[in-house]
Amino acid sequence: QVHLVESGGGVVQPGRSLRLSCAASGFTSSSYGIHWVRQAPGKGLEWVAVIWYDGNYKNYADSVQGRFTISRDNSENTLYLQMNSLGAEDTAVYYCARDRGYCSGGRCFSHGLDLWGPGTMVAVSS
């Protein structure tokens, strides 16, 4: 059985930091791209960041660029999302998701996020 499980969510004050984890099991996460996607209460899905393979390829949404950092520990088969300078607009359920896609010639291509974790809730509030 393949799984992704997020952890690390909670209530945090504005301006503070939080680190989310995404533990993969049943497959080698370093063979895939892994995305973080968030969903504010009652809203649609918003892409946050992606990391491909050994971490050479990363990209971020404009809304989090410079504040969030995506990384991975292949020895632990775990992905991370370090979130700094949090604001109310970051309140959401955060999902990690596996991408069926690939990278070639310095470019990466998504072919579907085929495995998602159940999500972890982050609430930014004073």
Add this chain to the structure above:
Amino acid sequence: YVLTQPPSVSVAPGQTAKITCGGNNIGGKSVQWYQQKPGQAPVLVVYDDSDRPSGIPERLSGSNSGNTATLTISRVEAGDEADYHCLVWDNHSVIFGGGTKLTVL
């Protein structure tokens, strides 16, 4: 790049539902569709415009041309009631549509 979906679509059981995703020359991009039921994570139902992952029924199909991609659900069942989200991969980033709530009457 902006993707536009209707906020809601309603259909009677047994009928056909069409959920659209509009974008500038979206026909030149690869579109994915996700089904999300309340309190659950999204599930991939269509990728590469019209391919289905294993386990997704043939009643769900996708097409993409010009400025509109479409998810078609034939013979709609009560269990199809959910939010549906389109996605494109553009310039190394993921773009989601705003999502469409499908209501089965």
